[in-house]
Amino acid sequence: MAEPVTVLVANRGEIAVRVVRAVRELGHVAAVVVSDADRDSLAARLADQVVVLPGTASKDTYLDGAAVVAAALGVGASAIHPGYGFLSENAEFARSVVAAGLVWVGPSPDVIAVMGDKATALQQARAAGVPTVPGSDGVVPDVVTATAVAETIGFPVAIKAAAGGGGRGIRVVDSAAELAAQWDVTAAEALGAFGDGRLYLEKFIRRARHVEVQVFGDGHRFVHLHDRDCSLQRRHQKLVEEGPAPGLPDATRADLHESARRLAAEIGYVGAGTVEYLYDAEADSFHFIEMNTRIQVEHPVTEELLGVDLVQEQLAVALGAPLSFDQEDLVPRGHVLELRINAENPLMSFFPSPGTLTALTWPSGPGVRVDPGVTAGDTISPYYDSMIGKLVVRAADRAGAIARARRALAELELAGVQSTAGFVGAALADPVFGAAEHHTKHLEEQLDVLVAGLSSSSGGPGWSVAEPASERTVDA
Amino acid sequence: MTDIVDVDSPLPGVFFRRPASDKPPFVETGDTVEAGQTLGLIEIMKQFASLNSPVAGTVVEILVEDGANLDPGTVVVKVRPSDG
CATH class of the missing domain: 3.30.1490.20 (ATP-grasp fold, A domain)
Structure with missing residues (x-):
């Protein structure tokens, strides 16, 4: 085991909990930065050290790069893990971390910058022979x-x-x-x-599926960790993810994996990344959309599918270890589903439902994993995202995984806030999803049908959902 | 003489008096409002709820500053109903 060091987790919610756990499992010391609103959060309770940044707004706390670096130096941290969202794909922040003499748990700031720009990312993809959406070469004159x-x-x-x-x-x-x-x-x-x-x-791909490939590199060796399908989404918000992506012909799947691995190699990738594609089932073709240069919400799908720990691997590689697995070690085992349980009201356009969780008992039993952000008695605050936690199930095949997911959802006890649990259950029971004939617009098209069976909620006298008419937009 | 109506926030979040930072406020003290008219926005997890006046009347007082945090039950605006 490597010499123990302190790792600062610069995030909140379930991903902060996930990273704190990985840091501690590796024998290192876990520190977290939290806002005033999160000082008693599960991540703070599980961490070895807590630094409170005054304020509640994200821009004053989790998005304040200088304050985060100062917090890391203050606790004598050696490394910063950014989680997902917030500063995780901010190349300037990554540069400031490195400039402060800290280890950045992620790819180099230059790689983040190149893959974060739509035009340069497409150039890199084309250079690596990754198929992009066919189109004109720039502007068409007439x-x-x-x-x-x-x-x-x-x-x-x-x-x-x-x-x-x-x-x-x-x-x-x-x-x-x-x-x-x-x-x-x-x-x-x-x-x-x-x-x-x-x-x-x-x-134009009318009925696309969202398929993505997890990749990992240590700057010398590059592997793909198979694929995930995230086609059950609403307004680009993923609700259910699975792996492997259902119904891909073997040759297509092999090409997809190899193209992602090639892109990682081409840019000398270090750490965990995800290459996202649109898959056109009718034409059996896939097209690069973008690369995410961080850990993703749905990383547990891959962890359970392959029996690896991506967050531990991120930390180990960032601290100088070579990749712990070879391509041939990575063999899928059955089928995995991840369900996002958010504090949102499906009957009110998925409007956030902050509040105190008066009850929260997660399911258990064979093949069930829970990545929580909160426990019973905790409050989902109105300032950040609405995730309560993620429910991940694995079974021998897709039908078994769907059955297990529905069984697990039925065991979930949750009170105090509205949640997406019932809606996710309805989506899993949808025969179109069962037959893997869905696409990225399917949930939106079926919304009325899927919410029809849900029990009505407490609505809201005196207020109404101000979307999309509101002109206000929020930073980050 | 009708009692003044306290319009309290049913939600926690951040209160905004304007639709955008370069736009005028939804209402000012002394304005006449319709029942259901937007008095302000409450931001919750990057989404917005419209706080609506329960009655037609006149805005007597605005008690919460633009950008301030709200708890459920905080009185935001006082409105004097126009009839009854």
């Missing part, structure tokens, strides 16, 4: 060129405004005639909305 490009990549195609973003300025067309009819009006709209009428084309 409708004649656009038609030629569209016929090469195949309809449907999305006409996109070069200056657009966040789903705005996009029009999907199914034929050359439709493209010709829509081209000028799309350009005019783009000019009106963004002051820039330039357009480009991308293949």
Whole structure:
């Protein structure tokens, strides 16, 4: 075992708990930084040392990089683990950690910067031979060129405004005639909305699945840790994840894994990362979306599938150890599902439901793992994310895992806040999911059906959900 | 003479008087409001709830500052009903 060092966990909630546990299992000392609101949190209770940053707002606490580095130096820490979210993919913060003489548990700041930029990440992916979404090579000058490009990549195609973003300025067309009819009006709209009428084309994947590959590197050796499917999502918020991704042909799966491993090798990756793809089941093709240069919420799916500990591995590699496994050691065992239990009300557009958990008893029994952020009596505060915890189950096959997940959910006892548990149960019982014929828009399309069976909630006299009309946006 | 209505927050969170930092407040003291009109926003976990006036009337007092933390039950605005 390595010489004990202090590791500062710069995060909160379930991932802080998860990292504190890994640090302690490795024989190291776990310190956490917490906001005023989190001073009595489960992560703080489990840690060896706690540094309280005054304030509750994220920007004054978990997003204040200088305060976090100062806290690490104050407790004599050797390393900082950033978890996910907050500062985990902030290259400037990673640089400041390294500049302070601390070990950064993650890839190099330069790699974070390159993969965090959409354009440079795509360049890297293409350089590594990773398939990207087919489209025009930049801006398309006119409708004649656009038609030629569209016929090469195949309809449907999305006409996109070069200056657009966040789903705005996009029009999907199914034929050359439709493209010709829509081209000028799309350009005019783009000019009106963004002051820039330039357009480009991308293949439109109508029914995509979200499939991702976990990778790991130590700067010398690079492995893939198989795949996860996160297609059950609502407005890009994943609710259920599983591994392996169901229904992928063997050859496609092998290509997918190898492309992710190649990308990790190409950029000399250090630590845990995830390469995300859209999988087009109809065409049996996959396309790179982005790479996340951190541990992910759904990492337990891979841990249970392969029998590895990704967080321990992150810490060991960051502290200088070589990768502890080879590619051939990583063999999937059955099927794993992860369910996110959030304090949200599915009957009110999943509006957050902060409050005190008057009861919380997790399920147990064969094949059940719980990664909690809180325990009974704790309060889900209104200032941060709404996760109560994650329920992870493993069984011999997918049908067995779904049955086990439903059994486990039925055992969950939770009171004091509204939660996503009932909705997740309904989603698991959906025959379309059972047959693995779902896609990333399926939950949204089936929302009314899935919430129909849920018991009504206490609603809210005197207030209403202010979305999406509210113009307010929040930092981070 | 109708009793003044205390509009309290049903939710914990952060109170905002404006729809955006460069926009005017939803209401000022002395404004006439309709029943159901937005008095402010409460931010909870990066989402927003609209705090609505339970009655038509006149805003008499705004007790919570823009950006302040709220607990459930905190009186945010006082409204004098317009009739009855």
